[in-house]
Amino acid sequence: MTRPVHSDSSSMLTSPDESPYFGDEKWWVENYDFILLSGYQLRPRYNSKWVPSWTIQRNDKQEYEDGIASYISTPALDAIRLNDGAKVVLKRMPTEGQELKIALLLSSPGLRSDPRNRTIPITEVIPVVGSSWTLLVMPYCRRFDDPPFHCRAEFIEAMQQYLEGLQFMHDHNISHFDIACQNLMMDETRVVPAGSHFVRPRTHSGFLRFFRWKNRCAVGPIDHYYIDFGLSMHFPGGQDTASTVGTLRTFPTIPELSQTTPYNPFKVDIYQLGLVMQRIIESYPALQDFRQVAATMMHQDPCNRPVPAASLAQLNNIAAQMSPRILKSAMRKKNGLVDCLTRSLFGGYFPSTPFTV
Numbered sequence: 495m496t497r498p499v500h501s502d503s504s505s506m507l508t509s510p511d512e513s514p515y516f517g518d519e520k521w522w523v524e525n526y527d528f529i530l531l532s533g534y535q536l537r538p539r540y541n542s543k544w545v546p547s548w549t550i551q552r553n554d555k556q557e558y559e560d561g562i563a564s565y566i567s568t569p570a571l572d573a574i575r576l577n578d579g580a581k582v583v584l585k586r587m588p589t590e591g592q593e594l595k596i597a598l599l600l601s602s603p604g605l606r607s608d609p610r611n612r613t614i615p616i617t618e619v620i621p622v623v624g625s626s627w628t629l630l631v632m633p634y635c636r637r638f639d640d641p642p643f644h645c646r647a648e649f650i651e652a653m654q655q656y657l658e659g660l661q662f663m664h665d666h667n668i669s670h671f672d673i674a675c676q677n678l679m680m681d682e683t684r685v686v687p688a689g690s691h692f693v694r695p696r697t698h699s700g701f702l703r704f705f706r707w708k709n710r711c712a713v714g715p716i717d718h719y720y721i722d723f724g725l726s727m728h729f730p731g732g733q734d735t736a737s738t739v740g741t742l743r744t745f746p747t748i749p750e751l752s753q754t755t756p757y758n759p760f761k762v763d764i765y766q767l768g769l770v771m772q773r774i775i776e777s778y779p780a781l782q783d784f785r786q787v788a789a790t791m792m793h794q795d796p797c798n799r800p801v802p803a804a805s806l807a808q809l810n811n812i813a814a815q816m817s818p819r820i821l822k823s824a825m826r827k828k829n830g831l832v833d834c835l836t837r838s839l840f841g842g843y844f845p846s847t848p849f850t851v
Contacts, residue, residue, distance in 0.1 A: 514539075514546055514561075518568040521586070525622060532620050534573040534584060534631070559700045562693050572634060572692035581634040581689065582617070587724075589621060589628045596668060596723045597630060605666065612659025614679065614719040635679035636686070636695050638718055639774060644709040647821040649781055650813045651710070652680070653771060654806065655718040660767055661802035663720070667732055669759035672725040673766035674744060675773070679721050684713035711822060733760045745769070749794050761796035764805070768792040780825035783812055 515523060522529075522540045529536060538544055539560040547558040564571065570585040587593050599605065601616035618631040643649050656678060663670060670677075682690060686707045691700040698705060710716050729736040737756035742748065748765050750757040768791025775781040775788060787808050793799045800808070813821070 514563070516563050517565070519564055522568065522571055528623065529573065529584070529620075529629070530576075532629075533576050534582065535576060536571060536573050540571070559691075562691070562700050564693055575631075583632045583634050583692075584620075585630045585632065586622075586627050587630065589626050592728075593724045593726065594628055594630070596726045596728055599666075599728070600663070600668070600723070605662075608662060610658040610662035612655050612662065612717075612719055613723075614721045632721075633681065634692075635719060635721070636682040636690055637676060638678045638680040639675060640695070641685070641705075641707045642827045643774075643778065643825070645711055645822050645825055646780060646813075646816065648710040648714075649774065649778070649784075650809065650821070651715060652678075652718050653784075653787075653809055656720070656767060656770075657802045657806040657809065659718075659720055660763060661806070664733060664760055664763070664802060667729045667736070669727045669729070669736065669763050670720060670723065670725075670766075671727060671759050671762060672722060672742075672744075673720070673763055673770060675770055677720060677722045678770065679719045680710075681717040681719075684708065685710055685716060727759055733758070736760060750796050758796060761799055764791050764799045764802065765796075767802075768799075768805075777827050778825050779828065780823075783816075784809065787812070 519540070522536060523542055523544075526536055526540050526542045537560070539562070544560065547560050569587065570583055573582055573584050574580070575582050587597075597613075597616055598619070600611065600613040605611055606615065614632045614635070616630050616632060620629040620631065621627075622629060638652055643652075660670070660673075686698075688698045688706065690705075691697050694700050696705050697703065725742075727736075727738065736758055738759050739753060739756055741751045741753060745751070745762075745766060747769070748762055750761070768788045771784070772788035772792065775785050787805055790800055790808065791805055
């Protein structure tokens with residue numbers, strides 16, 4: 495489900511004879527029939543009997559949904575559940591891997607019943623016959639910070655849930671270890687009633703038309719989730735003795751990361767979520783009152799970083815001092831005037847960069 499920056503690689507095709515698939519897309523084609531028999535239908539592009547629409551009508555493939563290529567590395571893909579028509583996401587992972595073990599532990603009945611559990615629910619587990627892969631079925635979600643936040647209350651609700659979710663994982667001795675914006679999701683059902691395209695989430699159907707949404711505060715509460723446990727670690731012995739080594743390419747500012755000196759991954763989690771919070775705050779001038787929460791979580795000395803419950807209390811204390819009017823007052827993202835105007839005038843915005851989030 496991780497959505498990295500994406501360029502429309504289907505435009506690389508120069509001849510009708512070239513394969514229209516890229517990288518791991520071929521795996522989904524090869525397993526289309528098995529997935530269909532398991533009760534899930536992938537988009538037409540991945541049907542093993544698919545004939546590209548543009549080869550029939552001889553128009554530009556950009557005019558057809560099945561001309562939209564997925565990522566070069568595609569461990570997750572959207573699908574329709576046949577028994578109820580719900581849109582879901584299937585994620586492929588090694589059957590014997592740590593990611594599967596942790597994901598199933600977090601979705602076990604005992605842990606799922608805890609309201610603080612903000613990890614993505616696993617609705618079905620499908621071992622892929624004759625292979626070393628397993629498919630996990632999860633609800634379809636979108637990145638938590640897109641569309642933009644409307645008001646302080648929406649930001650607070652998201653951060654409350656993520657801090658509760660981090661406390662929950664830590665209470666069960668699980669370090670996520672990859673808390674980045676692309677691994678923080680929200681249920682889009684009420685926010686984007688028309689739905690979105692998995693590859694181009696700023697569009698409803700994959701084409702460049704106005705994208706419409708509702709304010710989270712008007713239709714909430716909204717469920718927020720952690721996804722992607724590919725780097726996660728479980729320490730049954732507890733947090734105090736937990737340690738690991740290694741650097742993270744996407745988190746160069748975390749001071750304790752080292753290839754040789756052990757450090758506590760639970761402290762890294764706190765820094766990572768603080769960094770996410772800081773980046774959101776920097777994008778919205780109205781959120782400056784919450785800057786200290788993020789700064790404390792990003793303390794250079796890991797021993798001085800608060801536990802998630804303390805950061806949650808600090809966040810709630812700041813929010814409690816704001817009036818309902820301030821909490822629900824509209825705020826604007828830096829350099830977001832054009833999007834604000836197009837939404838006010840036309841009910842949505844035109845996605846000038848549809849291939850990225």
